[in-house]
Amino acid sequence: MARMRLARLVPLALGLALVLPIQAAHGAGERERQTVFNGVVFDGEGYRGQFYPGNEQTIHLLADAPNVLVPKVTDVYWWPITREYKADWESTNESLTGTLEVGDLTFPMTVYSMRYDGSYAAAATELLTSESAVRAHVENQQARDDYQLALGRYHQDLEEFDASLEAWGDEIDRRRAEGLATDDLPAPEQPSPPAQITVTVTEPQPGIAFSLPAGEYAMRLRAPDGSIVPGSERTLVAFGPRREGVAYKVIAASRYTLPDASTDPNDIIFVSGEAALYIQPAAQREYDAFYAAKLLHSQQQSVQNRRGVWSWLPAGELPASTLSLSANGGPPQPVEADVYYAKQRPGAALGYEIVPYDESAGQGVSTFRAFEVRPQAGVMTVSASGVAGSTREIRTVDTDMGTALLLLAFAPLAAGLFWMSYRRWRTR
């Protein structure tokens, strides 16, 4: 009885084991002092930080793009919850200096800064190194100081304006009381606030900046005394794109918070019952899937190390203000981009309408810039003129055909049975 029960459980256990993640055999919490690298790496759009512990012997970077590695010594421990190695910067955070040897090339220690406009978003960051980093930071600091001074002056002007406005109001009241004209009394001019500083340039930090052509390199850090820093040896893989293309975010009017994405140039956008689609194009590049995953997260463990598997990464905005749209083989028509927002329907019932944005919508409304396409029966084609990989078909499908197809699938069997029955009847 027990043997039968076990026999039933074994396949179930094997099946579960196939899909459950493998737990790495690491001791959580054990610390090891290591030479590590912090990376400021270009991901195709902007820059992101990466951590390369000693356990990650290979560093993956985009070729022909400036990157920064910052060598340090710290205590590294395994964090089982996120299944990655972490640095205990609080206990040990020792900066290293030296020259980075990458293949036959050498790169000295320098300084670097990050420049971004608005809030920090990896897609909008720019890397500055050496003299330009120092200069940009100084200029940014000066601009901020100037802004603070201008802001102070503005507040003073505002106080004076408030006072003069009050006095002007009193004078108006007095003249009206006396029946005198007030047209010749000019209103005080409101001061304008100084333009806000939106650009931030971080304080220059020490790091090793470099750009490499595609290839695989042996990397190590040579200390000022000429010795190789222990634990600094790594393999560095610089990889480039296989091809470039255009990705589209497709926003259906009825489900604007749940967009679809099209990255494959062979993609077709199938639509049914939608009054409008809002399309947002963006540039993209195709890379080796394993390398790309390791670029975005150096300790990525889910991706398989296989060649011949590809994935697309964003490559910034597509500088196209016009898309070309044709329907059922007709001449292409230009489609201009516009700014839209979801206008909520009044009342308690849920509902909205996507409409072009104008100032009557008020401030603080969430808007998006897109190209509006109204689906028609048949085949439409949208593309960005002269941009390879930008063409997509938009097809309207008949969603009521499912049952008919299932029935039609039995037609070959029915035809065969009829044919054999007929032959049998004929030969009787």
Added chain:
Amino acid sequence: MVGADARLRAGSAWRLARRELMGAVRSPSLYVMVTLGCLVAAVIVSSYLDYVADSGTVVLANPLRAPLLFALLATTAYVGLLSTAGLAGERERGTLEVLFYGPVDTTSYIVGKLLGHALTYLLAALAVVAFLALTAWLTGMPLSLKELVLVAASTVPAMSMIALGLALGALAGRIRPALALAALVIAVFIAIDVGSEIAVAQPSDTLLGSAAGLLASLAAAIVWVSPMGYLFWAEDALAVGTVGDVLIAVGAASAYGLALTRMAIAALRWRGVQRWRE
């Protein structure tokens, strides 16, 4: 004399091929096979349509490629088993020996069988393509030129599978062990090739994903001997749009099929055409 001999052989092979084709057309198994391919296609497309009906949009590349590939794989396996069963069955029943008293030799027999089963495969594949074309017309989901090229290219791996089936049928003494052997070989090929395709999509830190490396190694090892491997090779090349790779896959499959055909001929000569006796 040589020319007359060749004409006689060609005529025998053609008659055998016609006999195979007519036999398949009169058998219910062919219609079941085609219906299975159409049914899987209908289920897949129906699920796409349901999704579009719920969501308003769906983004897909080559929506009819997956059901077509399933149908081609299933039909390839079917004609492989059919060829094994045909040869081993004829020998077991004694009809093979009788056939060779006529103007039939080993080469014309194998070539005739190969041609007949290839026509059966083509018939089944075209029936599925017709269904997919009807699906495209009814639903708006297109059947592209690449799919038609895939069907054309798939005939070569299918003929390799037929030749392999004939070789296994020629080597085995009786129909049951021949079918068992052919089914085992086909199952192993499908398991490795299809399993490798599935495992590569899994996260590598799961057991199935970690087996992807092993499956990929096995797939690489059998890529030159698995007809399914050639089909996937052609399909991958078509997906990327590299015509050269498609031609290479077809060329390699042709060479492999030719080698298997010669092996089937040699196996039949070695084993003989007489009914196997205890």
